[in-house]
Amino acid sequence: MSQKVKMPERDPKIRKKDFKQVNTGYTRDEMLKEAKRCLQCKNPSCSRGCPVEVNIPGFIKYLAGDNPSQAVKVLKQKNNLPAVCGRVCPQENQCERLCILGKKGESICIGNLERYATDIAFENNDSIAVAEKSGVKVAVVGSGPAGLTCGGDLLKMGYDVTVYESLHSAGGVLRYGIPEFRLPKEVLDKEINNLKKLGMKIILNTLIGRTRTVKELFNESYKAIFISVGAGLPVFPGIEGENLNHVYCSNEFLVRVNLMRSFDFPNYDTPVYRGKNVVVIGGGNTAMDSARTALRLGAESVKLIYRRTEKEMPAREEERLHARKEGIEFIVLTNPVKFIGDEKKFVKAVECIKMELGDYDDSGRRHPQEIKESNYAIETDMVILALGLHPNPVLTLLTEGLNTDRHGYIIIDDNYMTSVPGVFAGGDIVGGDTVIEAMGMGKKAARSIACYLNQK
């Protein structure tokens, strides 16, 4: 059985010094070879693994025939951000996991092919089928993956879509969270420009709840509202010394570098501290992104501390491998207990405790427990906390009648509608976790919104 064509990547020694993409993308020959491996199943299981329901054999068939622009058209029927998905989706858990070839050999590299198609034929956006404009206005709050997907689908159905974004640039986590070396901002700009060409209006610098309220949006003749404000509120561990200088949460560090482009300071105005011996705490994609970013800012050593083992890390396998090849040191079964500062309140060490895995917990993972008196200190001058996020509370607190659960997530029904009629929600603010999950919810919510508007 044929083996998959591996995605070429840049030498770790070179790439760890810059922010350019790690994976360089298939050449035409590599693409053709990989696309031709696809069996073109009549009843494809791969598509069932895709949260936005892309017709996978359909687009691969065009690629195998060396017709990337037709392939993009197939992708765009279902996916409003294919260049993003080809790069950041955890395909190994989704489409590629269900590929029939994977049963006995290696799955088709669906993500790599998706990326090839969009890289080659990106501008080709002309013939996307857009329904006749209905003139009915829908507002989307938040321009992250969920909002852009929901808004994009509603546009295609003929609605007049306006997206409100609190920051000065659209894209949500794709803009401020995922680094340039995984998703170049140029690629994101192209995706967003394509949506604008379809008629999406994006209004920046507008914090719904503060700048204008949900009620005001309804008064301005929006007929439905989709809330996708994400989970932006960082979690702090609640241990001594967490407010010492140069202890950052990953969101702050990544916003400085990705959104504010502080890697190019002082050409750009926003400063960022360049740690020499950096400690990152966490095991998710955000932790990997933070560690690899710190390395690229010139760190001599980057240690990643995680309380379980590498097997339990939520980060993508590919990112873990990339991180390790670049020289990130993984310290597993270890948890911080306090941060130690110098006389000027700058962090100088992390006191850690060793852990062992105990019984299985609700999440199906073994619960880590402390090993008594195993404390030891790791010297550091910069700590980045990547412990997850809580739902952003601003909009929910300021919107009357919008019900949330005890953690602050917006409660929705089977149709993605909230407790306020005409207000829908999706993505991390209802408990989503990944980019593609948010996009999947955005897509389903768009269908529900259209259904709701038709009934009115």
Place this chain on the structure above:
Amino acid sequence: MYKIVSKKEIGPKVQTYEIYAPEIARNAKAGQFVIFRIDDKGERVPLTVAGADPQKGLVRIIFQETGKSTMQLASLCEGDCIKDFAGPLGRPTEIKKYGTVVAAAGGVGTAEVLPVIKELKKAGNRIITVIGARCKDLVILEDELKRESDLLLFATNDGTLGIKGFVTDVLKDIISKEKIDIMYAIGPVPMMKAVAELTRSERIKTLVSLNPIMLDGTGMCGACRVSIGGKIKFVCVDGPEFDAHCVNWEELVSRLELFKNLEKISIDKFKYNQECKCHKK
């Protein structure tokens, strides 16, 4: 883009601007702030809303040239535009009838006190305003403060206006003479801390408006976190006003120092470029 409709220098290196931003003007309340970014390479900088005219769609900001971005903002002219202007952010001041309100301010904190006392006066409070400055020439907004206050007092380090001394000296005097229902202190951290220490023993409820380093200003990064009564709070969404007696001042002071070296690099580069432009002219 957001247009600078008017510009006036009201003190040494202190400017007051009116920016055309109708949505912010319509919803801004006393105690809230905005974040501006001058251009594509700019940083996000918070400034208190010093007033708003919803009819004309104007938001007033008052700022001192202290860093690269405020220097650059001051170098713009009427009619120029800035790239981004977001707000209103933060929780508004709680406006109700307390009785006698004492508002103490230092430096550009004066501009932040102005909208607060204006609203508190409308709510029927008696307003005593105390302004501290190094000398008479550094006092700003005197006429407007006079209009909004029942009593306006000054303390200057050199005695050129009001008493010679600090804001706290005036406050001690007021406290000894009458009952104060609530106190506001807005200004440099040492001043706010000194007021907090004074009123703690007198058991006078005191609110301060904190000014930590901020990045997004919408609650997503924690750059502006402070310890209030031992708990982490984000100034941008939980504040900016907090109970002065619960603030961990040492922590706030040290966190404000974070980027001092880098800020200097940025300022030096800006000054150098400004000079270069002048030579070219």
